[in-house]
Amino acid sequence: MGREGIVKADANLIFLTISSIFIGCLVCSNLIFQKFFAIQIFSLSLEVSVGIIPYPITFLCTDIISEIYGKTKANQVVVAGFITNIFILGIISIANWVDATSWSPVDDKTFNRVFGLFPPAVIASLLAYLVAQFVDIRLFHFWRDLTRGKYLWVRNNFSTIFSQIIDTCLLLGVLCLFGVVSWDRFGDLFSNSLTYKILFALADTPFFYLSVWLLNPQFFRDN
Numbered sequence: 001m002g003r004e005g006i007v008k009a010d011a012n013l014i015f016l017t018i019s020s021i022f023i024g025c026l027v028c029s030n031l032i033f034q035k036f037f038a039i040q041i042f043s044l045s046l047e048v049s050v051g052i053i054p055y056p057i058t059f060l061c062t063d064i065i066s067e068i069y070g071k072t073k074a075n076q077v078v079v080a081g082f083i084t085n086i087f088i089l090g091i092i093s094i095a096n097w098v099d100a101t102s103w104s105p106v107d108d109k110t111f112n113r114v115f116g117l118f119p120p121a122v123i124a125s126l127l128a129y130l131v132a133q134f135v136d137i138r139l140f141h142f143w144r145d146l147t148r149g150k151y152l153w154v155r156n157n158f159s160t161i162f163s164q165i166i167d168t169c170l171l172l173g174v175l176c177l178f179g180v181v182s183w184d185r186f187g188d189l190f191s192n193s194l195t196y197k198i199l200f201a202l203a204d205t206p207f208f209y210l211s212v213w214l215l216n217p218q219f220f221r222d223n
Contacts, residue, residue, distance in 0.1 A: 014215065015069055019077045022061035025054035026081045027088055030125050031115070041199060046192040056200040059136055059160045064211045066140045067152075074140075078133040082126065089122060120178030124171050132167030136160060152219075156208045157201055164197040 033051030040046075058081070066074040092115050100108045136159050143155035172190055175181040181189065212219055 015065070015073065018061050018064055019080065022058050022065075022077055023081050023084050025057045025061070026129070027085060029053075029055040029058075030085060030089075033121075033125070034114070039196070041196070044195060046196055047188070048192050048196055052193060052196055056160075056164070056197050056204070058133070059163065059201070060204045060208060062133060062137055063140055063156050063160065063208060064215075066137055067144075067155075067208075067212055068215045071137055071141050074137045075134070078130070078137070081133075082130060085126060085129075120174060120180050124174035124178075124180070127174060128167045128171035131170060132163045135166055136163035139163060149219075152209055152212060153205050156205055160201040161198055164201065165194060168193045168197065 029051035033049045035050045036047055037050055038045060038047050062074050062077065065077055096112055096116055100106065100111065139159035139162055140155050143158055147154055168190055172181065172186055172193070176183045176186050
């Protein structure tokens with residue numbers, strides 16, 4: 001069986017795998033985002049949330065799904081990610097509500113400090129996620145139609161970068177509005193986060209090309 005036959009036979013498995021990576025990165029980013037760290041990229045020193053490490057991968061996943069499986073499937077994965085997020089946040093809320101035993105390695109205070117759900121932060125995260133992901137999918141197909149299906153790098157980068165601007169602005173805006181983050185930190189956090197996301201978007205382009213080459217070799221023969 002050739003590569004085309006293998007890909008066709010395993011299309012559903014590949015879709016589920018990419019979707020699982022998407023949801024895993026999304027949930028992980030929302031669980032760990034309260035910790036901030038400094039990262040050095042060339043001459044740039046950026047202070048960003050650790051949630052930014054897995055989150056940009058979600059845009060690569062939706063771009064791959066959009067390219068291979070279409071807009072409808074990509075939208076379905078975004079909705080599934082939202083539902084999963086709500087479910088897990090509910091479980092964490094219950095876990096935070098019940099009292100720890102006297103011998104529990106993690107006491108109530110520590111658990112609440114790490115996993116305590118501050119409503120504005122949750123609202124900001126989910127709002128930014130939904131808007132940015134749906135914008136990314138629509139822009140991806142806009143650029144795909146505009147370039148008549150050519151130039152993978154155009155739709156991959158332009159859709160992701162623009163949607164990341166929206167995501168970062170919405171997230172930090174809501175956090176600042178509700179006092180989770182002070183307004184005087186907005187500028188630095190916005191520029192640092194956006195710089196990281198743009199660099200990641202550019203860096204993931206080869207992986208996008210590799211994924212399309214593996215899953216849709218016909219593209220490279222037609223172009």
